[in-house]
Amino acid sequence: MIPYGRQDINQDDIDAVTAVLRSDFLTQGPVVPKFEDAVAKHVGAEYALAVNSATSALHIACLALGLGHGDHLWTTPISFVASSNCALYCGATVDFVDIDPRTYNICPVQLAAKLELAEKNGCLPKIVVVVHLCGQPCDLSTIYKLSLKYGFKIIEDASHAIGGKYKEAFIGSCQFSDITVFSFHPVKIITTAEGGMALTNNEDLAGKMDLLRSHGITRKQQEMTHLADGPWYYQQIDLGFNYRITDIQAALGLSQMARLDAYVSKRHQIANRYGDLLSDLPLTLPWQHEDSYSAYHLYVIRLKLDEINLTHRQVFEELRMRNIGVNLHYIPIHTQPYYARMGFDQRSYPEAERYYAEAISLPMFATLTETQQDDVAVALRETLLT
Incomplete structure (x- = not known):
């Protein structure tokens, strides 16, 4: 059977993973930030946050943008369910915009018409998740102009699209979006076995996503508590999740980035x-x-x-x-x-x-x-x- 997709693992990948297995850190070590830095530099983004899946990245991206009860998120009906489930995790309402017949991505014409009607009805979306289906980039500049007019935020679900370009800029540069999400599942273009990443040029959004991927805990004192300061000190300042990626996975991703x-x-x-x-x-x-x-x-x-x-x-x-x-x-x-x-x-x-x-x-x-x-x-x- 010829599969529809599969990973490519070579000796460099195996050596990179083996080196981590022999090191002091299997997780929360130095390889994760190296992987994040490599991806951010390659695509031209300021910040990159590696997590355990693209689904997790979509979830914390929505939370960082303030999505919650009473809000609306729109996306395309032709995608994996994670593109819309991320709204439901936050207690928001989901709706869909039909696809363009040539690109199979969210249709800007349909989006504009739906936004005009939603404005009249007082139910504009807070976030629009655009999906670069098959790796083909959406019409980002048109959607970005609509976001300026109607005030919604843009998340690029680029699970299919690392290495692709729009108007000569790499997908992930976030020139026309607030946050971009990559997937590193084995059938994707590069893999970490399971894993994902959220990229942004906004320092505040990066900080929120960093906090949310690790239980909402920080070692930086941000609020006064009854606890005494000391080298053991940490604070939970938000309700976060264990969405961290391991150094083992990051080592594989870092090796794959070279190809x-x-x-x-x-x-x-x-x-x-x-x-x-x-x-x-x-x-x-x-x-x-x-x-x-x-x-x-x-x-x-x-x-x-x-x-x-x-x-x-x-x-x-x-x-x-x-x-x-x-x-x-x-x-x-x-x-x-x-x-x-x-x-x-x-x-x-x-x-x-x-x-x-x-x-x-x-x-x-x-x-x-x-x-x-x-x-x-x-x-x-x-x-x-x-």
């Missing part, structure tokens, strides 16, 4: 070759905006179902039968049973529904060989044409 640009470049080569191999098939291939440089975490095709004699499910299952590990990213969040119980109508986001009815993620990872890619193309061609 980030090469990984993304290889993914572009694979995407270009897919374009050549599949261009004559009844498919819609990924479209790339001229202002962006995709990280190509995923390669999503859409079936032209009116031109083939198979259903979406039949194509998917046939490819799996042929040992092509295709996947589907994602089931629209608002159709999940948990969200359906909130009253979301499955017909409310028609473009997201059309996407879901046609989309299939093909294998895409930096070590995918040309032979494997040929196998994918042959299986897809034989499935669709015979």
